[in-house]
Amino acid sequence: MVKVAINGYGTIGKRIADAVDSQDDMEIIGVAKTRPNFEAKIAIERGYEMYAAIPEKCDDFERVGITIAGTIQDLLCKADIVIDCTPGGIGAQNKSIYEDAGVKAIFQGGEKHGVAEFSFNSACNYEDALGRDFLRVVSCNTTGLCRVLNPLDKEFGVKKARALLIRRAADPNDDKKGPINSIVPDPVTLPSHHGPDVQTVLPHINITTLAIKIPTTLMHLHVLNVVFDKKPEVYNIKAVLEKAPRIRFVSAADGITSTASIIELGRDLSRPRYDMWENCLWDESISIKDELYFFQAIHQESIVIPENIDAIRAMAELEENGQKSVIKTNKSMGII
Amino acid sequence: MVKVAINGYGTIGKRIADAVDSQDDMEIIGVAKTRPNFEAKIAIERGYEMYAAIPEKCDDFERVGITIAGTIQDLLCKADIVIDCTPGGIGAQNKSIYEDAGVKAIFQGGEKHGVAEFSFNSACNYEDALGRDFLRVVSCNTTGLCRVLNPLDKEFGVKKARALLIRRAADPNDDKKGPINSIVPDPVTLPSHHGPDVQTVLPHINITTLAIKIPTTLMHLHVLNVVFDKKPEVYNIKAVLEKAPRIRFVSAADGITSTASIIELGRDLSRPRYDMWENCLWDESISIKDELYFFQAIHQESIVIPENIDAIRAMAELEENGQKSVIKTNKSMGII
Numbered sequence: 001m002v003k004v005a006i007n008g009y010g011t012i013g014k015r016i017a018d019a020v021d022s023q024d025d026m027e028i029i030g031v032a033k034t035r036p037n038f039e040a041k042i043a044i045e046r047g048y049e050m051y052a053a054i055p056e057k058c059d060d061f062e063r064v065g066i067t068i069a070g071t072i073q074d075l076l077c078k079a080d081i082v083i084d085c086t087p088g089g090i091g092a093q094n095k096s097i098y099e100d101a102g103v104k105a106i107f108q109g110g111e112k113h114g115v116a117e118f119s120f121n122s123a124c125n126y127e128d129a130l131g132r133d134f135l136r137v138v139s140c141n142t143t144g145l146c147r148v149l150n151p152l153d154k155e156f157g158v159k160k161a162r163a164l165l166i167r168r169a170a171d172p173n174d175d176k177k178g179p180i181n182s183i184v185p186d187p188v189t190l191p192s193h194h195g196p197d198v199q200t201v202l203p204h205i206n207i208t209t210l211a212i213k214i215p216t217t218l219m220h221l222h223v224l225n226v227v228f229d230k231k232p233e234v235y236n237i238k239a240v241l242e243k244a245p246r247i248r249f250v251s252a253a254d255g256i257t258s259t260a261s262i263i264e265l266g267r268d269l270s271r272p273r274y275d276m277w278e279n280c281l282w283d284e285s286i287s288i289k290d291e292l293y294f295f296q297a298i299h300q301e302s303i304v305i306p307e308n309i310d311a312i313r314a315m316a317e318l319e320e321n322g323q324k325s326v327i328k329t330n331k332s333m334g335i336i
Numbered sequence: 337m338v339k340v341a342i343n344g345y346g347t348i349g350k351r352i353a354d355a356v357d358s359q360d361d362m363e364i365i366g367v368a369k370t371r372p373n374f375e376a377k378i379a380i381e382r383g384y385e386m387y388a389a390i391p392e393k394c395d396d397f398e399r400v401g402i403t404i405a406g407t408i409q410d411l412l413c414k415a416d417i418v419i420d421c422t423p424g425g426i427g428a429q430n431k432s433i434y435e436d437a438g439v440k441a442i443f444q445g446g447e448k449h450g451v452a453e454f455s456f457n458s459a460c461n462y463e464d465a466l467g468r469d470f471l472r473v474v475s476c477n478t479t480g481l482c483r484v485l486n487p488l489d490k491e492f493g494v495k496k497a498r499a500l501l502i503r504r505a506a507d508p509n510d511d512k513k514g515p516i517n518s519i520v521p522d523p524v525t526l527p528s529h530h531g532p533d534v535q536t537v538l539p540h541i542n543i544t545t546l547a548i549k550i551p552t553t554l555m556h557l558h559v560l561n562v563v564f565d566k567k568p569e570v571y572n573i574k575a576v577l578e579k580a581p582r583i584r585f586v587s588a589a590d591g592i593t594s595t596a597s598i599i600e601l602g603r604d605l606s607r608p609r610y611d612m613w614e615n616c617l618w619d620e621s622i623s624i625k626d627e628l629y630f631f632q633a634i635h636q637e638s639i640v641i642p643e644n645i646d647a648i649r650a651m652a653e654l655e656e657n658g659q660k661s662v663i664k665t666n667k668s669m670g671i672i
Contacts, residue, residue, distance in 0.1 A: 164500050164559050166519055166548060182596035183502055183550070183557040185631045188588040190623035210559055210629060212502060214519070214550045221519040223500050223546055225561075252524040260518035287526035293546060295521045 002026040002316040005079035005103070007053060007072060007094065009033040009043060011171055012108055013085030015305045017048055018272060022332045023309060025318050029079055032072045036061040051075040076101035081312055084108065091115060095134070104132070104315050106308060109139025109197070119200035121146040122310040123245055126322025129314035137307045141165055141220055142197040144279050144298040148224065149198065149205055151244040152237070157229030158205055165194060165211040166221040171301060174217070184213040219259040219276075220298040227291045234286050241281065245326045246306060246335060248278035259297050266299070275302035277335050306333060338362040338652040341415035341439070343389060343408060343430065345369040345379060347507055348444055349421030351641045353384055354608060358668045359645060361654050365415055368408045372397040387411040412437035417648055420444065427451060431470070440468070440651050442644060445475025445533070455536035457482040458646040459581055462658025465650035473643050477501055477556055478533040480615050480634040484560065485534065485541055487580040488573070493565030497543040501530060502557040505549050507637055520549040555595040556634040563627045570622050577617065581662045582642060582671060584614035595633050611638035613671050642669060
């Protein structure tokens with residue numbers, strides 16, 4: 001059993017903890033948190049040992065009745081691997097304490113590629129991750145793009161990909177951020193960072209991305225436009241994407257007409273926290289007239305969770321074959 | 337003085353009435369309305385004679401103290417030209433009463449091209465509109481696309497244009513429509529109607545459009561991607577668009593970072609109803625690497641107003657030269 005520590009128990013950290021907990025070849029040995037809020041209390045209820053991410057704050061936890069098992073340093077001593085789920089930029093600052101503790105570390109997409117010198121997506125480069133000490137799981141948007149572009153590129157050769165990302169303004173639990181009633185080009189200059197980020201995983205893909213931010217919290221939406229070397233038909237595209245992992249087709253004919261109805265689907269499927277771990281790709285939107293277009297929705301809170309599990313498995317060399325790890329992760333999490 | 341009647345005094349109708357009122361070669365001889373709401377009262381205050389769009393409803397107006405000058409038929413008898421500003425689809429139903437009254441008619445973009453067999457944009461086809469009896473001013477989104485694509489095509493040859501329209505869900509005064517917190521591919525199938533609609537004005541432009549609907553009321557946002565026959569640089573693009581009418585460059589460096597700040601600009605400029613009649617194009621977004629990209633915001637409530645004024649002038653043959661009409665309209669409305 002690989003011993004996994006989680007540093008940072010927010011949107012991503014709490015989900016990874018639960019996903020690790022559902023595997024039979026790895027275990028959560030503790031989670032580190034800065035503040036003793038309701039999420040900390042639920043972590044305790046779930047049986048995760050709590051560690052103080054900031055040693056001076058141990059008392060804050062004890063004061064609200066949360067028993068602290070130690071500090072982040074204590075946690076790192078016991079771990080084989082730590083998943084850094086701290087806010088973007090903090091992971092880079094944490095790298096030295098992971099190195100000092102001699103523990104392998106996974107960073108999230110909020111960090112730059114340089115923090116680990118290796119950016120990961122399960123279906124794209126699992127085998128290159130085997131045995132690594134440091135690894136970065138790319139962000140939700142980059143993960144969503146890699147999942148579709150990689151299989152399409154392998155089959156038809158991507159000559160040029162263009163993607164517009166309509167980004168949710170904030171996560172559902174965040175009531176501090178805007179916009180509340182406007183459209184924000186973000187960034188106003190081109191390209192957005194997502195295109196170069198895709199190239200950290202798939203360096204040969206010619207891609208341009210743009211992004212805007214809008215008043216919604218549920219999911220991102222991607223509009224993809226891809227030109228290929230070959231001339232696939234719509235059914236060829238569907239056949240390739242149906243075989244690719246973690247892509248779910250949704251259909252307006254079924255009543256899935258918006259990101260709101262996708263989330264309702266997640267709730268009705270009894271998904272934990274209604275998470276949609278797959279790219280949700282609209283069947284009817286797939287269109288080819290010289291070039292491919294389609295819409296896909298990306299659940300920003302959860303899409304990278306299964307990739308983190310695969311990353312643990314690769315770095316700990318629990319499984320040498322990426323496809324097998326993906327199947328194992330999917331099965332344990334309930335991704336069909 | 338060309339005698340202008342307005343049929344339908346809502347978002348578009350009330351704006352066109354005021355814009356006609358500010359011209360020296362045309363005058364408002366009356367507006368027809370279905371309901372005696374606050375907008376009707378303000379119309380009376382502004383000195384517009386009120387006519388009942390539905391003859392049976394005259395009493396409703398009298399009851400709230402609004403003197404009715406007659407019915408829509410009475411109004412049409414006195415008019416040289418009627419601007420149909422009724423909700424989409426109603427204009428087509430009205431066409432026969434305009435024909436019976438022997439009055440020229442302008443329809444809005446909510447009607448199909450066939451209603452007038454001629455779709456208009458001031459800078460694209462003014463001269464073809466001279467003396468016509470029926471004309472359709474294309475919708476806000478189509479107007480916004482035509483204004484930029486036509487001059488770019490003339491100068492550099494548009495090989496392929498791709499546009500994604502991020503549409504406001506409803507106008508600011510409409511509190512009945514959604515979405516409130518989601519992203520809606522609208523339509524989910526491709527293309528959206530806007531591309532074919534651009535081709536009603538510019539038939540030779542190879543364009544694909546997609547549209548989504550989001551929770552905002554202020555403006556639409558367009559993301560354009562254009563491939564040219566020639567190879568212009570950013571400064572060439574700017575030079576062409578700076579000369580084209582009704583395009584306003586906005587800059588994030590000036591603090592114009594979203595549709596919300598564009599509207600704040602409209603308010604600070606003391607524009608009537610804060611209307612932004614121009615395409616608002618982000619300076620910093622203009623980017624060329626093989627192909628052009630940029631962001632522009634489109635004020636759905638007002639962008640077609642100056643085109644309606646030019647259309648009146650062309651149909652009444654008040655001015656044979658489109659450029660001169662545009663300059664005259666702009667000057668009278670305060671568009672620099």
